[in-house]
Amino acid sequence: MSKNGDHEELKTLAEDYLRGRIDRRRFLLLAGAAGFSVPLLGRLIRPAEAANPDLLPSDPISPYEAPITKQRVAFLKTKPFKGVTINFMAVKATVGDCVKYHAPHWEELTGGRVNVAEVPIETLHTQIFADLASGLGRYDAYQTACWFYGDYFVPKEPYIVPLAPYLADARYSYWNPDDWLAPMRKLYEWNGQVYGSLFDGDCQALYFRNDVFTNKDVQAKFKQKTGYDLPVPPKTMQQMHDLAGFFTGWDWNGDGGKDWGISLHAKVNEQGFFHFLTLAAPYVISPENKYFYFNPETMKPLINSEGHLRALEDYVKFLANGPREEIAWTLGQGWNLFLEGHAAMEPTWGDLPTLAQDPKASKVRGKMGGAPIPGTTEAFNPIAGAWKKYEFNQVGNVNGGTWHPVLSRFSKKKEATYDFMAFMANRKNAFFNSTQGWTGVQPGMKWEYLPPAGTSTIAEWEAQGWDAADTVQYLDAYYANLTMPLQEEYLRIPGAAEYWHELDINISAVLAGQLKPKDALDRTADSWEKVTDRYGRPRQKALYQASFT
DSSP, rough: OOOOHHHHHHHHHHHHHHHHOOHHHHHHHHHHHTTOOHHHHHHHHHHHHHHHHHSSOOOOTTTTOSEEEEEHHHHHTTTTTTTOOEEEEEEEHHHHHHHHHHHHHHHHHHSOEEEEEEEEEEHHHHHHHHHHTOOOOOOOOEEEGGGGGHHHTTTSSOSBBBOOOOTTTTTTTTOGGGOOOHHHHHHHHEEEEEOSSSSOOOOOOEEEEHHHHTOHHHHHHHHHHHHHHOOSOBHHHHHHHHHHHSSSSSSSSSSSSOOOOEOOOOOOTTTTHHHHHHHHHHHOOOOBEEEOOOTTTTEEEEOSSSHHHHHHHHHHHHGGSSSSGGGGGHHHHHHHHHTTTOOOEEEEHHHHHHHHTTTTTTTTOOEEEEEEEOOOEEEEEEETTTEEEEEEEBBBBOOOOEEEEEEEEEOOOOHHHHHHHHHHHHHHHHHHHHHOOOGGOOOOOOGGGGGOOOOOOOHHHHHHOOOHHHHHHHHHHHHHTTTSSBBOOOSSSSTTTHHHHHHHHHHHHHHTTTSSSHHHHHHHHHHHHHHHHOOHHHHHHHHHHHTTT
């Protein structure tokens, strides 16, 4: 390595130590393993310690937090929120269960209390904004999906408050927004200000049975059928379709029954529409076009373009390679088919490889493969109205809820509420969340990834029950997706929940055989026009354009 490379690696390690991502012992271990000299390590440690003398690796007063500031240690000794009760609205799902898990720990430390009200996902948006519009402030914080964000900023004074003043106060539980991967940080911000505290980090990748894909007999059978080598992983959508068809209808797992090529979860009013958004991206997004939803000059919907239509037609083809019932499956039902060993592939969130680590719920631990969503060799530019061929066009995404807390403007207990939010964002708790299948949480921070992308280690993941090979497959796929040069933008303008709901019900009608793909997308476009007009086209246009900056 060059001297400049050495310097950068040292600088990165020192920064990780300074910000509490790694403790002193691990800093010395990593730097020593990289071949740095003891005198050089000493010269790095001293200024790092001097620059942030108040950040401790841990303290006995709070076994749940690491790192922790000296100011917080003193603060916790006073039981600062004794007698204070905060009300937290959470989604009735795994991510809501995760909030409930941390509440007793925070109560033990601070003396405060947390009431968690769980709301089904299909009514969560309605209940959040009904409460906010009332101005009564019954809830201090809301566990929000990122597509709700634009609606928080409809009033002249936003419904939620920025977190900068609280982040600057060392009494609160420590976490650092600078540790986010850039695409994730953007989802927690509005106009450059952080409004949400770290919790979830969603994107969709492709997971597959690596053990089966690399089986020599299976590979020979695939080549005999298709005329080309089985791709591990599939690179293009055509390869993914070939694999889905190949693995459907025969006993490739050796249990005596017929198995499937793909599993989906497409129930309406859940989150199945994200499948379409993810799989459609490379048909529309390209080096020449970054717009998926609207023409930025007119706010005319693009959703019924030729590219979106071909994507939906191809999406429908996957149905033949999975159980027909999957059009009504919730997330858990779709995941179970894969976890039970009966599906060869599933494009979904990081819950799947995380749940796969539980031997009580999974037969596929140690058998996982992971990759970014396959690309295409042709994409339609809906602005120019033309198809263009590419050697390979692949698109990343941040599709999903990326569920996290936001702080209500109407809360009269903002300090206690933020402290609970920050407590869940502290590195020790956040890392635990992202490694446990039951939490519904995925990694969005640099310190959750393996070197050179981050500062985590295989040993840390193994300590949480992970198979080493699965860890590498998962984190490599997730990171590759999040850092891909081409990205499908996330819709966060006011009314996003309405736009997506219209898409959701029309796609479900296609999957159920009630609508043709073109009719469904045309209906969606018509509905979107009405939503845009209701919110005000000039305002929506300005906000949509701003979402790309």
